[in-house]
Amino acid sequence: MISGRTPIQTAPRCHAGWDIDSPFDSFPLPWRQNAGLACETDVGLPVLIFADDPACERTLAGLSVLERLIIAAHEAGATAISIQQGETEPKFTALTRLKIEVHLTRDEPALHEPTLLILGNLAMQRADLERVIKKQGRLHAPGHELLPCGVATEWAGSMEASLPRRPKVEAHGVAQPVKDGLTAVQAEDALWDTMGLETDSFMDRNFNRPVGRLASRLLIHTPISPNAISVVATGIGMLSAVCFARGEAHLMILGAVLLQCSAIIDCVDGDLARMLHKESRTGKWLDLGGDQLVHLCLLAGIGMGLYRMHDLSGPWLWLGIAAALGVVLSFLTRLRAEQSERPLPQLQAWIARAANRDFSALLLILTIVEHVDWFLWLALAAVHGFWIYGEWLRQQDVIET
Secondary structure, eight states: OEESSSOOOOOOEEEEOOOOOOTTOSSOOOOOSSSSEEEEOOOOOEEEEEEOSGGGGOEETTEEHHHHHHHHHHHTTOSEEEEEEOSSOOOOSSHHHHTOOEEEEOSOOOOSSOEEEEETTEEEOHHHHHHHHHHTOEEEOTTOOEEEEEEESSOOSSHHHHSOOOSEEEOOSOEEEOOSHHHHHHHHHHHHHTOSOTTOOHHIIIIIHHHHHHHHHHHTTSSOOHHHHHHHHHHHHHHHHHHHHTTOHHHHHHHHHHHHHHHHHHHHHHHHHHHTTOOOHHHHHHHHHHHHHHHHHHHHHHHHHHHHHTTSOSSHHHHHHHHHHHHHHHHHHHHHHHTOSSOOHHHHHHHHHHOOSHHHHHHHHHHHTTOHHHHHHHHHHHHHHHHHHHHHHHHHHHHHO
16 A cells, blocks of 8 residues: 555564465474464564665566565564655555555655665565664675665765664675666575475475476466465375375376375465465465365375275275374364464474475385385374374473463
């Protein structure tokens, strides 16, 4: 939302909502309680962004440099955001959706309190802005180059003259002026590199995300939403379960390949949601519900397939059903942890460690060497071990709390 000459309302400190992640995690990361921007209450500073350079309008992964900077400032705790505009009024696509208000002006700046000054063509992220605000200093690149971002206490006729030189705050994330097409590409590449999660597994870091990012870079310029991608990933995962349930070796291999494709595609929805600031409660439930549905049907399908392969004999059908039941019990354990009014640090840490997509690759390998039965036994032990240990940790956390 954009206002003309009237001051903007104080904005609460916010940061991006939950991570839409791991369509192949049986036990995804804990989600936050609120959709979109999850707000904190820390008091920030007013922000003045100088947007007279046409480079501010260059697009970085679906949003302009200026719009990304405004969102980062809002997330970092800006109490008010003013834009010192040039000849043309900047265009925004996400601010209304995110309920971020800005004040456009061409007046000479007048600082009545410490104010964060930023050049509008600077590509940077929330974490570094938070550190600049906290230390009330001047941002500088790792090579000690001073960047056009810092806290000023008075206006000295120009932005550079007003900015302090100390204390220096070293940039840890993306912090790069966008001047032309080449620097825009470099800044966008750097932004994509930050989309991974600390809990990413070996396969995520080295295969799923790198491959999925190729699709993300294309899809981010289309109207296709992250929620639609979540639905596609779930559909492919369900098709994988059907292939396993047929009980034919070549279809099982196809099912394992489809499951790996589902894991890759499910990296895409999270990347797009975070990059475009489109995290939502609906997206979280689509992603989470799709995960659980795929895992439940997959294990039941593997049991059915092995039962058929063994001429309708053996314990395989019941093993598949038991493993599917373990998925349900594990999900309920996680739900209880998430909905608890008390913090449960041990259980949350256990969920984070257990969440990974690597077993999709394991299933593919075991399917190729014709040992899908090994995977079913492992999955049965894993899902029931998870909820039993999780419930024990939950009780320990409750007792300690």
